[in-house]
Amino acid sequence: MTETADHPLTLFNSLTRRAEAFVPVHAGEARVYSCGPTVYNYPHIGNMRAYVFADTLGRVLTWKGYDLRHVINITDVGHLTDDADAGEDKMEKMAAQKAQSIWDIARHYTEAYWADVKALNIRQPMRWTIATDFIDEMIAFAKEIAPKHCYELDSGLYFDVSTVADYGRLARAVTEEGESRIEAVDGKRNAADFAIWRKTPPGEKRQMEWDSPWGRGAPGWHLECSVMSGQVLGFPFDIHTGGIDHREIHHPNEIAQNQAHLEHRAGCCTGGLDAAENSGARIWMHNNFLVERSGKMSKSSGEFLRLQLLIDKGYHPLAYRMLCLQAHYRSELEFSWDGLGAALVRLKRLLGAARGLLDLVTDGATRDSVRKTVTHPKLTPLIDRFDAALSDDLNTAVALTVLEEAAAMKKVDAEQKASLVGAMLSALGLPLLPREELRIRPRDAAVDEAWIDAAMERRKAARANKDFTASDAIRDEMASMGVEVMDGDPLGWEWRLGG
C-alpha cells in the first residue's frame, strides 16, 4: 500500500447483502434520501442513531469529494401505529390525546427533532421535505400506478404486491417475520398488500384529509417517501437510508411503488427493468438498532431516553455521537449510562489533545484537499489509514483510533497537524469544544458556577500556603454542595457535579 493509495468507497447494500463500490449516478454527486421522523412525539436516542448514521455517511461522501445532495423527510401524516397498515394514524392519535391541532403537534415535535439534530452536530440536509407539502404529487403518482397495480376497497386504495417482480427482495429471510406483523384487512388480495391512499371512514372527519379520485382521505406512509425522494432527487438516486426495521416493510413497499412508477414511465412490462435501477435507489443502507438491556427501545416504555434526558443528567450531547461512532453502524449498540460516561471521557481526551489547534481547524475538508496541505512523512500515512477505514463501509471505530493517533502526534509541523486533525474531526462530525463544556453538569444541580470557581481559587491559595486543614475544609464544604473536587485528575476535570 502506497501512502496515497486510493481506497474506493465501498458501502454495504442491503439489496444485494454485499459491500459494493460506490459509483455515483451523476458524476461527482452523491444523492441521498433518509427516512425522517414521524413527528408525533419526541425522538428517542435510538431514532437519533439513524440520523447520526445518515450524517456520518454524508460527511464521508464529502470527505471523498462528492457534492452531497441530502434529503430528509418529515412525516406529518400517514404513518400508522403499526408499520404494516394497521391501527390509527400516529399524528391523529396524539392530537386527540392532547386535544391539540395536528399542525401544532407537528410543529412542536419537528422543532424538538431539529434541536436534537443541532445538538448532535448533524449537518443540515440540502432539503427537509415535509410530507403534507407533496399531497398533489402523491395523488398524481398514485393515479399513474393505480390502473396496473392497485385496487380499491372501502378503506382505501391498495397496492397489489403480486403485480411487481420479486416483491420483498430487500427483506429476504425476514419476510416471514415481516408478514406475520401484517394485519388482515378484509378484501386484501395478498397479506402484504398495503394502502397507498386511506379513505376517511364515512361519518368521520380527520384533521388532515384531502380530496382524491378515491375519496377524501390521506396518503399512505410508504407512498410519501417514494414521491418525495423521486421528486427531489430524481430516480434512480444513489443511496436510501433508514433504520433496520425499515428493511422489512417500509422500504420493500417503497421499492414496489418505485418499480411500478418506473415501469410505467418506461412504458414497459413487469420485470422489464434492471433490478438495480427500478428500485429507485441503487444502494439501500440500514443502521442497526440502539437497544436497552431490557430489550428494544421504545418511545412508550420506561424512562424515555430522549437526548434531553442525557443533557439533563449532565452529559454533553456529543458524548452520544461519540458512543455511536465507536460502534459500526450495522452492529446493534447497547445503551448504558456507564458506556455514555466512557464515551464522554474519550471525547474529552481527544478534544483535550486537539486543544491549541483551535484556530487552524477547517470544516468540510476533503481527502484530496488534506493530501495537498499535509505532506509531513509522519502524518501522510495517517491520512491514508483514516481514508481506508471510512471507505470500508464507514468503519468509524477504526477511523477514531487513527484520529486519536494524529491528535497525539509529537514533533510534527503544527499547522499540518492542525489541518489533518481538523479535517478528521469534521469528517466524523466532532467539533472542537472548550473542555468546560464537557463537564458532567446535571441540570438540577443547584450550584452556582461562580461560587465553585471562587471556592476552587480559595482552595488553591490554601494549598499554596500549605494550609491543608483549610484546603480540606473547603473541599468538604464543596462536597456538601454536591461538588466533587478531582485532584490530580489527568483529564483536568478539576471538579464535577453529582456522584
Ligand code: AMP
Ligand atoms: P420513526 O420516527 O419511528 O419513523 O423512526 C425514525 C428512524 O429511527 C427510522 O429510520 C427508524 O428505523 C429508526 N429507529 C427506530 N428505532 C431505532 C433504534 N432503537 N435504534 C436505531 N434506529 C431506530
Ligand code: ZN
Ligand atoms: Zn421513508
